[in-house]
Amino acid sequence: MTSTPAEMPPQSPGPFDPPGVTWRGVSPRLVPARLIPAAITLGVPLIAGVVLALLVSPWFWILAGVPAAILLWVVAVVPRQVRAIGYAERDDDLLIRKGVMFRSLVVVPYGRMQYVDVEAGPLDRKLDIAKLQLHTASASTDAVIPGLVPDEAERLRDRLTVRGKARLAGL
Amino acid sequence: MSAPTTTDHVWRRVHPVTPFVRGWTVLAAIVVIGGQQVLQDIPDGAELAGAIDGLWWKVLLGLAVVAAVAFGYAALAWRMTAYAVDDDVVHLRKGVVFRQQRHARLDRLQAVDIRQPLLARLFGLAELTLEVAGGSGSGVAIGFLKEADAHLLRADLLARAAGLKAERAADGSTTAAADGAPAVVVRAPYGEPGASGHLESAADTRPVSPSEPAAPVAPEQPVYEVPPGRLIVSLLRSVGVWLVVLLLVGVGVVVAVTRNASILVSALPAILGGAGYLFQRFAGEFGFRGAVSPDGIRLRHGLLETRAQTIPPGRVQAVSLSQGPFWRGPDWWRVKVNVAGYVSDGKENQNILLPVGPRDEALTALWLVLPDLGVEEPRELLDEALWGDARTDRWFTTSPRRARWLDPLSWRHNGVAVTDRALLIRTGRWVKTLVVVPHERTQSIGLGQGPWERRLHLADFSLHSTAGPVRPVVYHLDAGDAARLLGEQSVRARSARAHATPERWMERVAEVVPQVVETPR
Numbered sequence: 001m002t003s004t005p006a007e008m009p010p011q012s013p014g015p016f017d018p019p020g021v022t023w024r025g026v027s028p029r030l031v032p033a034r035l036i037p038a039a040i041t042l043g044v045p046l047i048a049g050v051v052l053a054l055l056v057s058p059w060f061w062i063l064a065g066v067p068a069a070i071l072l073w074v075v076a077v078v079p080r081q082v083r084a085i086g087y088a089e090r091d092d093d094l095l096i097r098k099g100v101m102f103r104s105l106v107v108v109p110y111g112r113m114q115y116v117d118v119e120a121g122p123l124d125r126k127l128d129i130a131k132l133q134l135h136t137a138s139a140s141t142d143a144v145i146p147g148l149v150p151d152e153a154e155r156l157r158d159r160l161t162v163r164g165k166a167r168l169a170g171l
Numbered sequence: 172m173s174a175p176t177t178t179d180h181v182w183r184r185v186h187p188v189t190p191f192v193r194g195w196t197v198l199a200a201i202v203v204i205g206g207q208q209v210l211q212d213i214p215d216g217a218e219l220a221g222a223i224d225g226l227w228w229k230v231l232l233g234l235a236v237v238a239a240v241a242f243g244y245a246a247l248a249w250r251m252t253a254y255a256v257d258d259d260v261v262h263l264r265k266g267v268v269f270r271q272q273r274h275a276r277l278d279r280l281q282a283v284d285i286r287q288p289l290l291a292r293l294f295g296l297a298e299l300t301l302e303v304a305g306g307s308g309s310g311v312a313i314g315f316l317k318e319a320d321a322h323l324l325r326a327d328l329l330a331r332a333a334g335l336k337a338e339r340a341a342d343g344s345t346t347a348a349a350d351g352a353p354a355v356v357v358r359a360p361y362g363e364p365g366a367s368g369h370l371e372s373a374a375d376t377r378p379v380s381p382s383e384p385a386a387p388v389a390p391e392q393p394v395y396e397v398p399p400g401r402l403i404v405s406l407l408r409s410v411g412v413w414l415v416v417l418l419l420v421g422v423g424v425v426v427a428v429t430r431n432a433s434i435l436v437s438a439l440p441a442i443l444g445g446a447g448y449l450f451q452r453f454a455g456e457f458g459f460r461g462a463v464s465p466d467g468i469r470l471r472h473g474l475l476e477t478r479a480q481t482i483p484p485g486r487v488q489a490v491s492l493s494q495g496p497f498w499r500g501p502d503w504w505r506v507k508v509n510v511a512g513y514v515s516d517g518k519e520n521q522n523i524l525l526p527v528g529p530r531d532e533a534l535t536a537l538w539l540v541l542p543d544l545g546v547e548e549p550r551e552l553l554d555e556a557l558w559g560d561a562r563t564d565r566w567f568t569t570s571p572r573r574a575r576w577l578d579p580l581s582w583r584h585n586g587v588a589v590t591d592r593a594l595l596i597r598t599g600r601w602v603k604t605l606v607v608v609p610h611e612r613t614q615s616i617g618l619g620q621g622p623w624e625r626r627l628h629l630a631d632f633s634l635h636s637t638a639g640p641v642r643p644v645v646y647h648l649d650a651g652d653a654a655r656l657l658g659e660q661s662v663r664a665r666s667a668r669a670h671a672t673p674e675r676w677m678e679r680v681a682e683v684v685p686q687v688v689e690t691p692r
Contacts, residue, residue: 015618015630015654092665103625105618107661111668112614137304137511138614138635140642 016097016105023086023097029127030082030147036123038074042067087145092167094134094160096143108143111167112136116157120150132156180255180262189252189315190245192290197241202234254313256324258331261301263311275311278674279303280332281486281512283325284521285479287318292477297321301328302512304637310512326388329466329481334675391464394539395525395532401503402456405527406449408497415445455520456527461536465677468539472520480521485672486510487540488612489634490524491641492533492557493604504533504557508540509639522640530557541609545591552588556597556605560584567597573627574647587632587645587656592667594634594660596645606643608634610660610667618657620650632656 049064077100086097093109113134120130130153134143148156244267252265263273281302291297291314298314299321316324406412422438457474467483488509498504506525513521520526525536534553546552552566561569561583569586570578578585581600588595594613596606619631630653633644648656 015620015650015657018654018658093661101622103620105657106615107617107657108615109613109661109665109668111665136614136635137637139638140633141615141635142617143615 016103018095021088021090021095023088026082026085026087026145026147027129027149028079028082029129030085031079033123033127033129033147034078034082035075038078039071042071042074046071082147085145085147089156089159094143096145104142106141106143108134108136108141109167110160110163113160113164116160116164118153118157134160180257182253182255182262182264185249185252185254185313186296186315186317187249188294188296190242190249192288192294192296192315193248194238194242194245195290196288197245198234198238201237201241254311256327256331261311261328263313273311275301275303277328277332280328280483282483282510283328283481285321285325286314287473287477289475291315299324302510304511322388325481326466329389329483330677332483332675333466333677334673335677389464389466391462391466391469393460393462394535395461395528397456397459397526397528399457401527402453402459405498405503406453408500410495410497411445411449415442415449418442418445452520456523459523459526461525461539463539468524470524472523472526478520482508482510484676485611485674488614488639489606489608489636489641489643490537490540491604491606492537493599493602494557495602498527502530503527504530506533506536507640509636509641511637514638537607541593541607543592545593552590552595556588556595557603559597561586566590567595568648568652570629570647571649574629576627577623577629578647582647585645585647587648589656589659589663594643596634596643598645606641608636608643610663611671612636613660613664613667616657616660616664618653624650630654634660 046064046067049060049062049067053060053064080100081098084098084100084103088095088097092111093107096106096108098104114137115135117133117135118130119133124130128150129147130150131144131146132148132153133145134141136143145153145156247267248265251267251270252263254264255262257277259277261275261277263271263275265271265273281304284300284302285297286300287297294315295318296315297318298312299316300313301311303309303311313324418438419442422435422442426432426435454474454476455478456472458477459472460470462469462471464481466481467486468481470478470480470482472478488511490509491507492504493507494502494504504525505523505527507522508524510522524539525533528536537553544552546566555564555566559567561567564586566588567586568588569584570582572582574582574585581598584597584600584603586597588597593607593609596608598604598606613634614637615635617633617635619633620629624630624647628650629647630650631644631646632648632653633642636643
């Protein structure tokens with residue numbers, strides 16, 4: 001690299017663990033919030049397949065088997081995924097980390113935020129969680145923090161808005 | 172426009188011929204669609220010919236009714252359309268059934284275009300579009316105006332967006348603040364060390380009457396032009412043409428073998444689609460001319476529908492130079508930009524800074540966007556960016572050797588270089604691409620890693636930019652390099668944002684205009 005910034009952070013153990021960052025996790029209630037819709041979507045062909053297999057023909061075990069396999073995979077993976085979601089507020093930007101197999105880390109500067117959304121569907125409200133989404137001028141900024149406790153979501157949104165306004169930097 | 176007070180908007184109508192022009196496009200569309208429907212029944216043509224005798228006047232009557240409805244609606248829409256220009260905002264009122272009033276802030280201006288469809292050109296009319304970065308469809312389109320009016324309005328809007336407050340003195344003469352843009356000194360394009368190109372703008376000496384907007388049209392200096400011959404050859408040397416040719420040959424062979432002409436008819440839409448794409452590209456990029464002015468980058472292009480784009484300084488979010496395999500011989504490059512508000516929705520030619528040009532012209536186009544790369548040897552850096560690979564790199568950090576398992580073709584070429592002003596990303600061996608993103612235009616930064624990349628200790632680094640054809644992503648970097656780049660880039664982007672040109676780009680200069688005009692050579 002040609003130019004060096006004012007201070008260079010020391011070498012980090014891995015690309016997804018920048019030094020000096022304390023990650024905060026999201027609520028474990030996100031796991032049922034993700035599993036319930038998956039169970040419903042996959043359960044219908046599963047049950048239909050089982051019933052038809054018992055009544056009509058053994059070939060329908062395939063119709064039952066594929067959703068069963070997917071459901072097992074989802075049940076195994078979703079808790080790990082939820083544990084892997086993390087966010088951290090630094091002085092000038094927000095870091096969001098997610099993913100187990102396909103990891104990703106997004107750094108969103110406060111001055112670039114255009115607006116902040118907090119959303120909660122009916123299932124989310126039942127489970128008392130909310131989803132916070134940051135929008136920048138770029139459509140490919142995928143800065144979503146699902147599974148936040150609603151109080152924390154509001155607090156974060158207000159803090160982000162204040163910091164965004166303070167560091168506002170055009171387009 | 173009389174001198175506007177803060178609460179008093181002077182609403183102006185667009186040109187009265189507008190409903191005629193707009194009505195014709197609707198009518199033409201209906202005729203084309205109807206004709207397509209009729210032509211699809213070609214086998215029934217025989218009985219159609221028999222019935223046509225009695226049908227003629229019915230068809231004409233139907234067309235007349237449709238025409239009356241189209242022109243009537245267009246006239247009504249014309250009555251409901253009005254625009255007004257403020258110091259800070261442009262207002263547009265339109266809509267017959269669903270009334271709409273749109274305000275566009277001038278300091279959010281991303282680009283101003285003047286578009287002239289063929290029919291409007293015949294009448295000497297033009298449509299003015301303002302893009303304000305609100306996504307597709309958020310621009311303000313004022314159409315149609317007389318050509319001269321459209322140019323004056325554009326100059327006025329750009330002057331207001333730049334922060335030059337045009338004051339109209341009581342005696343009708345313009346004050347110094349709006350009188351001619353100050354002289355702008357720009358360094359020469361890369362590759363001419365020592366030479367210093369100057370862009371001067373003599374004060375506009377045309378007499379300005381009190382009724383005209385006081386901002387003069389900023390002068391421009393032409394920078395490059397694409398001759399039609401080069402455009403045609405470049406299209407011939409593109410993959411699309413050869414696909415269409417192959418398709419034609421294939422269809423011809425099949426028809427000859429099976430002696431069945433109906434295959435030709437069913438393949439006709441595909442052939443017409445391919446030929447249509449090529450013609451659209453040719454017609455959109457014909458007569459491409461690029462120029463630089465205090466207003467920003469000026470582009471002019473078009474055969475049937477001409478378009479004059481103005482992109483003010485600091486509005487280009489990212490630039491890419493790309494070269495397909497067939498262009499390697501004459502060393503031609505295609506330069507595309509991301510501008511917030513230009514969404515590539517089929518009108519791809521909005522995002523093109525240079526449709527085809529040799530390397531020097533492409534670098535000149537890059538210089539238009541980013542005059543200062545921030546290194547002492549810009550020419551060598553760009554040579555390395557366009558033609559280099561890992562064996563000879565000085566500035567670029569490329570994928571390590573172990574990335575060859577994931578990307579055997581281009582691992583030597585994928586790399587990133589960071590300068591004081593911009594981040595350069597080089598990718599590809601078959602289709603070479605160079606992406607340049609100025610630090611102050613970085614939106615957010617992302618790091619990604621799949622399971623194979625984790626095994627090999629690699630990561631992908633991407634800069635998020637606004638919607639457009641340019642995607643600044645570099646794959647399979649060493650994970651430590653990527654992490655370090657992430658940390659450094661956040662810091663660099665922040666300090667670049669702090670020092671960026673203000674959105675009203677003339678604001679700092681406007682106070683010192685009298686002195687700046689005297690800038691020595």
